[in-house]
Amino acid sequence: MKFYGFWRSIASFRVRTALAYKGIKPDEVIDIDLLQGKQRDEAYRKVNPQMLIPALFEDDKSPMLFQSMAIMEYLEETRPQPPLLPKDAFGRARVRGLSQIVVSDAHPMSVPRVRGYLTKDLGLSEERMLTWVRHWQSEALSALETHLSRDKTTGKYCHGDAVTIADICLAGQVVGSGFFKTDMKPYPTVMRIFDACMVLDAFAKSHPLKQPGAPEKV
Ligand SMILES: N[C@@H](CCC(=O)N[C@@H](CS)C(=O)NCC(=O)O)C(=O)O
Structure with missing residues (x-):
């Protein structure tokens, strides 16, 4: 892989978290340095024409797997244990819905x-651009907080007491919001679940700041 x-x-x-949770260790991990714009290099454009990471290959003969939700669902289908989706259709729909608040609606804004x-094309100052990012992050966090605090199906994690894809997405949202110093105080349920996730090995060792080449803090 x-x-x-x-x-x-x-x-x-x-x-990375979904792989770790399922006990899968890729044979090869290739860094595409976003800070240097390497995603736009011809070599990577040939891998993923959308010039985005992540991308995953099962083996030399497999097609390129792209888009994190699609990749996580692929892992769930091919390695069902331990599960990352609930057994019932309502539960799966809720987990996917919570995930999409992050993956479809908030993350693309930042x-x-x-x-x-x-900043470069529309001429926004750095400060105005950061206001934009924090605005969309707060919208997502607020929606997650309302869902998670009012729904009886919320448990230790986003959906009951077992980790799902929604927890992985929530963890990414919290870490990403931290990179932009978004105020997290209004989201106690989100933070409670984040803390429950981050004590798990799969989450802790997959944290962005634990990866090779990462700084101690941003
Ligand atoms: N919806 C995609 C988002 C992928 C994405 O935007 N990845 C970012 C890094 S988190 C990226 O490669 N950005 C490159 C860029 O914006 O130029 C997914 O979930 O995989």
Whole structure:
């Protein structure tokens, strides 16, 4: 298995955590340095035409797997134990819905290509761009907090007492929000679940700041 990622990438953190949770260790991990814009190099464009990480290859003959949600679902289908989705359809829909608040609605607002477009193409100051990022992060965190604090299906983790893809997405949202110094005080349920996740080995060792080349803090 070959995994393309980068320490700072929250989408890579999601897939890295799912791999670790399922006890899968890629044979090869290739860093695509987002801070140097390496995702746009011709060599990586040939791997993933969208010029985004993560990407995963099962083996030399497998197709390129792309988009973190699709990759996590692929891992769940091919390695069902330990599960990352509930058994019932309502539960799976809730877990996917919580995940999509992060993956579809919030995360895209803060990725390098969007931040670069806001500052370089549209001329926003760094401060205004950060206000944009924090705004969309707060919207997602607020939606997660409301869901998680009012739903009876919330348990130790986002859905009951077993880790799911929603917890992986929540953890990425919290770590990503930390990178941009978004205020986390209004989200106690999100933070309670984050803390419960981060004591688990799969989450702790997959943390962006625990990866080779990462700084001690950002
Ligand atoms: N929806 C995608 C998002 C992938 C994504 O945006 N990855 C970021 C890093 S977290 C990236 O490669 N950004 C490069 C860029 O914005 O130029 C997924 O979940 O995999």
